[in-house]
Amino acid sequence: MLSNRQILTVAQMQAAEQALIDEGESVSSLMEKAGTGAADWVWRMAAGRPVTVLCGPGNNGGDGYVIARVLTERGLKVSVVAPLEPKTDAARKARAAWGGEPVEHATGSVFVDCLFGSGLTRGLDEGLEHLLLRLARAHDLHIAVDLPSGIDADSGEVLNDVLPIYDLTIALGAWKFAHWMMPAMEMMGARRLVDIGVGEDGETARLARRPHLSPPEMDAHKYSRGLLGVIGGVMPGASLLAARAAMHGGAGYVKLFTTHPVPQAPAELVVEHESLSSLLADDRLAAILIGPGLGRDADAHAKLAWTLGCDLPTVCDADALHLLEPVMVEGRTAPLIVTPHAGELEALGNNFGSVGLDRIDQLTELAEAIEGVVVAKGPDTMIDAPGDPVLIMPPATSWLSAAGTGDVLAGLIGSRLAVGSDSPSGHAVEACWLHAEAARLAGPAFTAGDLIDYIPAAYGNFL
Ligand SMILES: NC(=O)C1=CN([C@@H]2O[C@H](COP(=O)(O)OP(=O)(O)OC[C@H]3O[C@@H](n4cnc5c(N)ncnc54)[C@H](O)[C@@H]3O)[C@@H](O)[C@H]2O)[C@@H](O)CC1
Numbered sequence: 001m002l003s004n005r006q007i008l009t010v011a012q013m014q015a016a017e018q019a020l021i022d023e024g025e026s027v028s029s030l031m032e033k034a035g036t037g038a039a040d041w042v043w044r045m046a047a048g049r050p051v052t053v054l055c056g057p058g059n060n061g062g063d064g065y066v067i068a069r070v071l072t073e074r075g076l077k078v079s080v081v082a083p084l085e086p087k088t089d090a091a092r093k094a095r096a097a098w099g100g101e102p103v104e105h106a107t108g109s110v111f112v113d114c115l116f117g118s119g120l121t122r123g124l125d126e127g128l129e130h131l132l133l134r135l136a137r138a139h140d141l142h143i144a145v146d147l148p149s150g151i152d153a154d155s156g157e158v159l160n161d162v163l164p165i166y167d168l169t170i171a172l173g174a175w176k177f178a179h180w181m182m183p184a185m186e187m188m189g190a191r192r193l194v195d196i197g198v199g200e201d202g203e204t205a206r207l208a209r210r211p212h213l214s215p216p217e218m219d220a221h222k223y224s225r226g227l228l229g230v231i232g233g234v235m236p237g238a239s240l241l242a243a244r245a246a247m248h249g250g251a252g253y254v255k256l257f258t259t260h261p262v263p264q265a266p267a268e269l270v271v272e273h274e275s276l277s278s279l280l281a282d283d284r285l286a287a288i289l290i291g292p293g294l295g296r297d298a299d300a301h302a303k304l305a306w307t308l309g310c311d312l313p314t315v316c317d318a319d320a321l322h323l324l325e326p327v328m329v330e331g332r333t334a335p336l337i338v339t340p341h342a343g344e345l346e347a348l349g350n351n352f353g354s355v356g357l358d359r360i361d362q363l364t365e366l367a368e369a370i371e372g373v374v375v376a377k378g379p380d381t382m383i384d385a386p387g388d389p390v391l392i393m394p395p396a397t398s399w400l401s402a403a404g405t406g407d408v409l410a411g412l413i414g415s416r417l418a419v420g421s422d423s424p425s426g427h428a429v430e431a432c433w434l435h436a437e438a439a440r441l442a443g444p445a446f447t448a449g450d451l452i453d454y455i456p457a458a459y460g461n462f463l
């Protein structure tokens, strides 16, 4: 059965195709499924208008010839541009079955890019780049088959300076990382997946599943729902945002521990000013969040070291990520979740020895090194825990790119961790969904404070 969530590397995709071939398929029969499935989408988009297909030398080009044949049979006017002869047997057969004559150039309504797919090994050379751009400019609608040509399937890297922007990308068989990773995913437009029979493999990366949350138990009380301690620092605003968000994230009780005055704290938020050691001795604490507004001085360092030494379920965000060192996590057994944005991921990589790696490798290595969950934030937020498949969040609204929204997410993750009904990475996923859903409901131009107001309604959408 088609898995709508599975994300494969090129090597995994090739292995999956080989498994199908071992079961009796051929490259040509797979190409027929891929091409006819893609042709259905092109047919819908074209709505009777002329189509131009750009076919490359490999099997992606082969898919293009199948699309051209199917749409011609259905009565559409189809032109094929083929700057390179087909090199694979399956592509040659598909071209012969199409039976038409390629043209040098075509204008029309719908442009279908079958130049290169997952077999791309380098950026497009100047001639192909110009041809691709010229054809794209000569058409109104742009469709990429499997992947836009010129991007790296495994890293989402865009290998040419200028490439077309697509209205639709039709993934074949399974998602590739580039479909859900920046910067490539920005070019893809809507994404659709065509089934060619690739099965589910529990080991591979996947899109994070939308969670189902539960209301509190009938006999719940504030402690049974989870007590979260948020440790503040020199910038009270950030820890206050996190604590306020946490109050709506499921935990029954949120306390803010800070030595600094917090005049804007709402009445429901308990602010404690005692020493950290006595506050952390409370055995009712279900989880701790430390980092937003903490500062990066010696005092902040000491607070972080002390907190992690208490071995409670802990979320580290913001300043804590710059201070975190391997020695602080040694010997811990309680869950740890870190929530770096790109810059903080870099800083953590430096401290934990995972430098110079691509984003996915850095994520997985860091999760192993801290023996905890890493939530790598951004337009393509990814979550990893040691031994688990990498999870990628579906894209959230770009209005989240506002100061303080990370503090809100950290508060939500802390809150879910305090609830403690799922695995730590499961809680990170729940919080990311709550955050994204609150942002969707908040509409345009919200602030981090506004975002918090939408968390209860977002919560309601997961019950
Ligand atoms: N392998 C299979 O069983 C199937 C593959 N399918 C399609 O096949 C695609 C992968 O096919 P291929 O592995 O043939 O790869 P591509 O069709 O993406 O192209 C690879 C060919 O282009 C050359 N090439 C790579 N980068 C180049 C560049 N920058 N400039 C010039 N030439 C370059 C390679 O040397 C190779 O000859 C998938 O994306 C998908 O569209 C589907 O038809 C389904 C079945």
Ligand SMILES: Nc1ncnc2c1ncn2[C@@H]1O[C@H](COP(=O)(O)OP(=O)(O)O)[C@@H](O)[C@H]1O
Residues within 6 Å of the ligand: 318, 341, 377, 378, 379, 380, 381, 395, 396, 397, 398, 399, 400, 401, 402, 403, 404, 405, 406, 407, 408, 409, 435
């Ligand atoms: N362009 C974007 N599209 C979607 N989500 C984004 C975008 N930019 C930022 N975000 C999200 O917003 C939050 C920002 O967090 P962070 O960078 O820590 O900001 P801050 O430190 O100001 O709170 C993260 O959850 C991130 O995933």
Ligand SMILES: [K+]
Residues within 6 Å of the ligand: 060, 113, 114, 115, 116, 117, 144, 145, 146, 147, 148, 149
């Ligand atoms: K393509």
